[in-house]
Amino acid sequence: MTRTPEDISHALLDAARKAGADAADAIVIDGSSVSVEVRGGALEHAERSEGTDLGLRVLLGQRQAIVSSSDSRPETLATMAERAVAMAREAPEDPFAGLAHSDQLATGWDLSALELFDPAQEPAAEDLLQDALAAEAAALAVHGVSQVSDAAAGYGTHRVHLAATNGFSGGYARSSRSTSCVAISGEGTGMERDYDGDSRTFQSDLRSPDEIGSTAGERAVALMGARKPATGTFPVLFDERISSSLIGHLLAAINGAAIARGASWLKDCLGEQVLPEHLSLIEDPHRPRISGSRPFDAEGLPTQRRAIVENGVLTGWTLDLSSARKLEMTSTGNAARGVSGPPSPSNWNLSLTQGKHSREDLLRDMGTGLLVTSMIGSTINPNTGDYSRGASGFWVENGEITHPVNECTIAGNLRDMLKRIIPANDARPWLSRVVPSILVEGMTLAGS
Structure with missing residues (x-):
């Protein structure tokens, strides 16, 4: 009889208790995928994969260890638990490690409202x-x-199913x-x-x-006939396809793990303006049919809608239990994890306030500058926010696209860039990160 991810996760917890763990949590991910690639009108590659991955974290006091496997046989689960407990005995103490308290745990979620799974038949x-x-x-x-x-x-x-000795069980x-x-x-x-x-x-x-x-x-x-643009200071319009990368840099800077290490250019900016006053950045893990939606995080805490930035002001960090304890704060329900590592802070679905004007309006208003549609490489200083990336796209003269450009570098400082962004109204609402095209004036452009 095939065991479900829930069955396996609880079997892991039983094995951990038997091996001597004070506390434990287990995550089991069971998946399948099929993909095809074609070239020249014919099938070039087809692949199907199925598998179950499991991870067990055990705690002995403030010492923790994690083991993972793709074998769910009972004897393997027992060996995993014994090995994890032995590893935990040798691990250094972590004063911030530990499971959630029972009163912090998610309860009564509505999976049907999230529409995470398509009931339609699997395609042939x-x-x-x-x-x-x-x-x-x-x-x-x-x-x-x-x-x-x-x-x-x-x-x-x-x-996916997560279970822990604090009483949480959900998938x-x-x-x-x-x-x-x-x-x-x-x-x-x-x-x-x-x-x-x-x-x-x-x-x-x-x-x-x-x-x-x-x-x-x-x-x-x-893009045919692309050439290097001029060097100088120009407005840069980040196309909607790649504009979410700017917001991604902001999210990296407010990640609780980075804040706890003191390695963030926003570490002293809580409660301060980081975006223009009329813009907000909303995290909503409960949007139906969206890849970033989930009812609870990887530590069993309820996920929640929150304004990360409200009217331009940074309202809080992105925290899991460990980073929250280090900062003497409360977890925001943003823990993520795989089977082979501990939880860490991560963001879910995000939406930036859209502007009132179209991308064409911003192109017209920017006059002469660069429309970026693709970026490669990245040099981001996490402590200062200094920003430099290779880019390609289209040159704009007098508000009109004139020719494609490539092999150029755009540079600036994220703290300054984000405070003067001008959003368009062209974001795709079905993406996990709903971010429109973004105009940033006064960036340094290095081309020919």
Whole structure:
């Protein structure tokens, strides 16, 4: 009889108690996935995987250890627990380690409201193949596309269950369906590439493969003839496809682990303005059908909607139990973990206040500058917020796109950049991070 993730997690806890652990928690992730890739109108690669991964954390006083495995046989669970307890005996004491108190734990969540799992039938491999082929054909139909380097489709599910000796036990299942395409334009040294893709919880929400392939092809063709831009100080418009990276740098700086180490350019900015006064950054882990939604975090605490930044002011850090204890604060219910490591702070679904104007309006108003559609590499100083990244996109003159550009670097300081961002109104509402195109004036641009 096949055991469920819930059965296995409780068996792990029983084994941990028997091995002498004072406390323990267990996480079990059971998943399957199927993917296909095509090239030249034919199947190039197909893969299906299924497996169960389990992780056990044991505590002896303030000492903890973690072991993981993909083998759920009873004898393996016993060995895991014995090994973890032996490791914990040799581990240094961590005054901030420990499970949640019972009164902190999540209860009474409504999984149906989150719609994390699509009840529709799993797609056949042939359906995925046809989607990938359709995306490739649509890209190749765009005039100027010389080849498609990758067209793929996939489907996956996973079930996760978390249980702990403090009485918590809970789990949920997720599904995802995706299509993607990478197109190449031009020949030889003049080749350019771009992509498009979509991933959704519910298959019926997925954009059509024809649209995805066409968009990838059109984007690749638009980059033909790219050249280096001028060097100087110019406004930079971060396209909606990559603008969430700016917010990602802010999130990294308010992560409780970084704050506890003192390694953050925002460590002294709690309660201070970090964004323009009319902007807020909202975290909402309860949005239906969104990949970042979840009823509880990896320590069994309830997730919650919160304003990370409200009217431009930073309201709090992103905390798990350990970082909260170090900072003498309360966890925000943001613990995440895999099977082989301890919990750590992480963010869920995020939305930045959208602006009143379109991306075209911002292009017009910026005059002369750079529209960034792709970035590579990253040099971010976590202590000062100094920012430097390689970029490519399009040059803008008098509010109009004139030609594609590449091989340039944009630089500034995140503290200053974020305070003067101007958002457009073009964010895609189905993403986990809903961030529109963002205009930042006065950035340093290094090109030719």
